[in-house]
Amino acid sequence: MSREYAxxxxxxxxxxxxMIPGHGFTTRLLGEPLEVSGSFENPVVTARDGRMLPVQxxxxxxxxxxxxxxxxxxxxxxxxxxxxxxVPCGAVQVRCSPLRAVENFLDIAHFPxxxxxxxxxxxxxxxxxxxxxxxxxADEVWATQIGFHQPQAxxxxxxxxxxRYEYRVPAPTTAVLYKTCPPKPEAWDVIAxxxxxxxxxxxxxWPWMALYDDVSPYADLVQFQQEIFLQDRSILENQKxxxxxxxxxxxxxTRCDLTSVVYRRWLKRKGATYGALTTAA
Amino acid sequence: xxxxxxxYVLSGNCYKIRLMAALLxxxxxxxxxxxxxxxxxxxxxxxSLNPAGTLPVLTAGDLVLTETQxxxxxxxxxxxxxxxxFPAGDPALLGVVQQWLGFSGRLTQSAxxxxxxxxxxxxxxxxxxxAAAVKDLRILERHLTDRVLExxxxxxxxxxxxxxxxxxxxxxxSPDAGLEHxxxxxxxxxxxxxxxxxxxxxxxxxxxxxxxxxxxxx
Ligand SMILES: N[C@@H](CCC(=O)N[C@@H](CS)C(=O)NCC(=O)O)C(=O)O
Ligand SMILES: [Fe+2]
Numbered sequence: 001m002s003r004e005y006a007x008x009x010x011x012x013x014x015x016x017x018x019m020i021p022g023h024g025f026t027t028r029l030l031g032e033p034l035e036v037s038g039s040f041e042n043p044v045v046t047a048r049d050g051r052m053l054p055v056q057x058x059x060x061x062x063x064x065x066x067x068x069x070x071x072x073x074x075x076x077x078x079x080x081x082x083x084x085x086x087v088p089c090g091a092v093q094v095r096c097s098p099l100r101a102v103e104n105f106l107d108i109a110h111f112p113x114x115x116x117x118x119x120x121x122x123x124x125x126x127x128x129x130x131x132x133x134x135x136x137x138a139d140e141v142w143a144t145q146i147g148f149h150q151p152q153a154x155x156x157x158x159x160x161x162x163x164r165y166e167y168r169v170p171a172p173t174t175a176v177l178y179k180t181c182p183p184k185p186e187a188w189d190v191i192a193x194x195x196x197x198x199x200x201x202x203x204x205x206w207p208w209m210a211l212y213d214d215v216s217p218y219a220d221l222v223q224f225q226q227e228i229f230l231q232d233r234s235i236l237e238n239q240k241x242x243x244x245x246x247x248x249x250x251x252x253x254t255r256c257d258l259t260s261v262v263y264r265r266w267l268k269r270k271g272a273t274y275g276a277l278t279t280a281a
Numbered sequence: 282x283x284x285x286x287x288x289y290v291l292s293g294n295c296y297k298i299r300l301m302a303a304l305l306x307x308x309x310x311x312x313x314x315x316x317x318x319x320x321x322x323x324x325x326x327x328x329s330l331n332p333a334g335t336l337p338v339l340t341a342g343d344l345v346l347t348e349t350q351x352x353x354x355x356x357x358x359x360x361x362x363x364x365x366x367f368p369a370g371d372p373a374l375l376g377v378v379q380q381w382l383g384f385s386g387r388l389t390q391s392a393x394x395x396x397x398x399x400x401x402x403x404x405x406x407x408x409x410x411x412a413a414a415v416k417d418l419r420i421l422e423r424h425l426t427d428r429v430l431e432x433x434x435x436x437x438x439x440x441x442x443x444x445x446x447x448x449x450x451x452x453x454x455s456p457d458a459g460l461e462h463x464x465x466x467x468x469x470x471x472x473x474x475x476x477x478x479x480x481x482x483x484x485x486x487x488x489x490x491x492x493x494x495x496x497x498x499x
Binding site (some may be wrong): 015018088089090091092093095114115138139204217218219223226230231233234237 | 289290291313314315317318319321399400401402455456459484485486489
């Protein structure tokens with residue numbers, strides 16, 4: 001494991017809109033306790049030694065970093081499109097490696113079996129070939145040209161559609177997906193999972209969406225995403241080994257689709273191994 | 282429409298009502314309530330419907346019910362043509378059903394809270410909730426073991442009742458709090474039997490049974 005690399009990324013620690021002045025709370029990041037307090041306008045994150053950490057409010061969340069030379073927080077351009085509905089879905093604790101949570105989010109093949117009737121259904125289980133690459137200029141993993149049959153692609157979907165997808169990993173603990181927006185097929189709906197690494201084997205997932213949907217009540221949008229994520233949670237908690245194996249000799253090919261192979265390779269190359277298993281046991 | 286359910290998809294108590302309706306084949310309407318992270322069950326609008334500030338809430342015309350056990354009783358007596366889900370004609374059996382309905386309320390406070398704590402960091406004493414949940418799981422395991430020795434499968438009597446529906450969710454969901462079912466063979470068989478009932482519906486953390494397998498991992 002390397003905390004070293006991980007300390008210089010930014011992580012979500014709070015839902016910005018739900019910060020209540022005078023009601024600070026403690027959380028954990030990379031194995032260390034943090035105090036989060038202040039307000040939406042002025043959030044304050046304090047380390048155990050009393051040091052005030054850098055903060056920024058982006059994508060509905062309060063982000064912080066503990067390192068001395070933080071890399072910039074990635075950009076999600078759609079976050080600035082004010083005609084979208086932004087839906088932060090709260091925090092869900094999962095007893096798994098933060099990297100496992102990201103990898104699961106990138107996997108399409110499980111849709112018909114885990115998200116039956118929503119994101120997939122039998123017999124439409126085949127994932128057609130798609131493209132995965134490491135975009136060197138941005139230092140991101142991208143999977144594109146993905147199509148999948150979905151009975152209920154979004155709350156806004158009124159019928160089953162062939163959903164187009166693009167996946168993007170802009171940082172080791174964040175995955176962003178772009179999928180066909182049913183009421184506005186020329187646009188993408190954006191769904192992200194921001195993962196707060198609590199420890200190597202424990203994380204907090206902060207799902208977030210930026211949608212075009214003028215019809216669905218807000219509570220329905222939140223629950224649609226929560227239902228899907230909580231279906232994944234019980235599976236994530238039962239994955240073995242708990243840490244994400246990066247040694248190719250340890251990979252179980254059936255579970256690893258192409259995106260996951262490239263994601264693991266990218267992590268290994270960068271030395272982003274917090275939450276990873278780097279040598280065959 | 283028969284009734285309206287103020288619903289939260291991850292709530293085990295709301296799921297009791299969804300499951301009962303599915304098993305009885307009753308159609309109903311839902312209103313999504315943003316329980317988490319929105320805390321909408323504590324909004325003025327929801328508090329005027331249910332001053333206790335809990336979910337689920339069931340309305341049917343002028344009727345407003347805020348306790349799950351009352352809802353299950355009302356649903357079974359209104360919609361169950363077989364008369365088996367709420368055995369009103371058999372005092373001893375009905376007594377046992379009521380006994381376990383009471384127990385299901387305890388499960389909300391033990392296994393239910395343990396789950397909310399471990400999943401959503403609910404501000405409760407997680408260790409105390411887990412300890413209480415283990416105690417309740419052992420009580421149910423013992424009861425179901427006795428039932429098997431008597432040749433029974435369900436909590437009370439020869440058929441499933443609202444007591445089975447009321448106790449099912451938080452027992453089935455206890456792995457969400459890290460409380461696995463390995464040590465509870467009678468509970469495992471009972472969960473498996475409920476998942477096989479005609480009309481059964483799943484929720485996140487509780488899966489459909491797959492063909493050709495047995496036990497809770499099916
Ligand atoms: N006695 C109620 C309890 C229901 C209950 O505890 N519901 C939970 C959700 S599953 C709740 O609303 N908790 C909110 C709170 O306690 O503030 C019933 O049986 O319906
Ligand atoms: Fe999933």
